[in-house]
Amino acid sequence: MQLARFPRRSLAHLPTPLEPMHRLTAHLRERGTAPNLWVKRDDCTGLATGGNKTRKLEFLVGHALAHGADVLITQGATQSNHVRQTAAAAAAVGMRCEILLESRVQRDDEYEHSGNVLLDRILGASIVARLSCGTDMQQAMEDRAAELTERGRVPYVIPGGGSSPIGALGYVGCAHELATASARVDAVVHATGSSGTQAGLVAGLWGSRVAVPVLGISVRSAMSEQRAKVHELAVETLRQLGVTDELPADTVQVDDRFIGGGYGVPTDQMRDAIELVARTEGLLLDPVYSGKAMAGLLTLIGEGRFSADDNVVFIHTGGSAALFGYRAVFE
Numbered sequence: 001m002q003l004a005r006f007p008r009r010s011l012a013h014l015p016t017p018l019e020p021m022h023r024l025t026a027h028l029r030e031r032g033t034a035p036n037l038w039v040k041r042d043d044c045t046g047l048a049t050g051g052n053k054t055r056k057l058e059f060l061v062g063h064a065l066a067h068g069a070d071v072l073i074t075q076g077a078t079q080s081n082h083v084r085q086t087a088a089a090a091a092a093v094g095m096r097c098e099i100l101l102e103s104r105v106q107r108d109d110e111y112e113h114s115g116n117v118l119l120d121r122i123l124g125a126s127i128v129a130r131l132s133c134g135t136d137m138q139q140a141m142e143d144r145a146a147e148l149t150e151r152g153r154v155p156y157v158i159p160g161g162g163s164s165p166i167g168a169l170g171y172v173g174c175a176h177e178l179a180t181a182s183a184r185v186d187a188v189v190h191a192t193g194s195s196g197t198q199a200g201l202v203a204g205l206w207g208s209r210v211a212v213p214v215l216g217i218s219v220r221s222a223m224s225e226q227r228a229k230v231h232e233l234a235v236e237t238l239r240q241l242g243v244t245d246e247l248p249a250d251t252v253q254v255d256d257r258f259i260g261g262g263y264g265v266p267t268d269q270m271r272d273a274i275e276l277v278a279r280t281e282g283l284l285l286d287p288v289y290s291g292k293a294m295a296g297l298l299t300l301i302g303e304g305r306f307s308a309d310d311n312v313v314f315i316h317t318g319g320s321a322a323l324f325g326y327r328a329v330f331e
């Protein structure tokens with residue numbers, strides 16, 4: 001499991017802190033059994049309000065630089081945190097950044113222009129296209145890359161969410177941080193979307209024979225589809241690291257009960273979870289990912305999934321900048 005042989009550009013503040021959530025734990029214990037809750041602060045990776053994509057971008061940008069790239073192309077939903085972190089990474093290494101946005105969610109003017117979109121602009125990225133929901137975004141990026149190549153540029157295409165085997169290496173690194181944490185970790189819970197975060201965690205833990213269950217709360221796809229996607233990427237990530245023995249399917253656990261109306265569509269449980277964590281811990285989650293993931297964790301605790309002496313780590317994957325695109329939800 002050697003990460004050192006992959007090109008890497010330092011962008012993140014690592015290791016991220018692992019902090020107890022004392023007040024949230026106490027609040028839940030007034031109502032029933034609750035484990036010791038911890039938060040892994042991947043919202044504090046440092047790059048332009050931080051988030052989980054920064055870990056992936058260390059390897060993706062390292063790879064791009066090794067290939068002599070001068071422009072990063074990536075894509076995401078309008079309020080994509082991945083796009084914003086990519087824009088910041090490009091600025092930090094002196095590359096241009098071109099963005100293609102997919103209109104996956106119909107909301108309001110603030111959704112279209114505030115939050116992450118505002119930050120994309122401030123960071124100097126060019127939004128070169130806004131495409132309708134269901135567009136083949138990977139193809140659209142490759143078409144744009146071909147145009148740029150023709151003009152003598154050296155583009156590097158980063159897939160949605162930075163979820164390639166190279167990007168997932170960032171979460172192999174996070175798995176190492178968890179495996180060597182001073183507290184014993186009994187379970188890890190986080191939001192899963194494009195799947196690189198969970199794939200990297202599963203690959204990193206399994207590859208170093210650390211048997212900690214990782215539960216992904218899906219924000220977009222149904223359970224069987226998401227499990228298959230994560231498993232496939234975890235296998236590719238392990239193969240790249242030289243680990244070829246078979247990854248058991250049950251290392252990938254996904255719960256898809258908290259998606260609500262779809263990707264980026266608010267739910268009441270998400271809003272309640274965000275307000276609870278804000279008011280007990282002073283911690284800001286996000287409306288698309290970590291808010292739904294926390295709604296999932298709270299439900300699992302209510303269902304008795306964990307015992308009182310378990311240490312459960314919630315990975316805060318970032319995204320609070322998107323709150324400004326969802327103002328109406330909190331009024």
Ligand SMILES: *Cc1c(COP(=O)(O)O)cnc(C)c1O
Pocket residue numbers: 051052053080081082161163191192193194195196197198286289290317318319
């Ligand atoms: C992208 C993202 C996720 C999901 O991570 P994937 O690697 O895409 O599965 C979770 N939380 C936030 C805030 C994100 O931006």
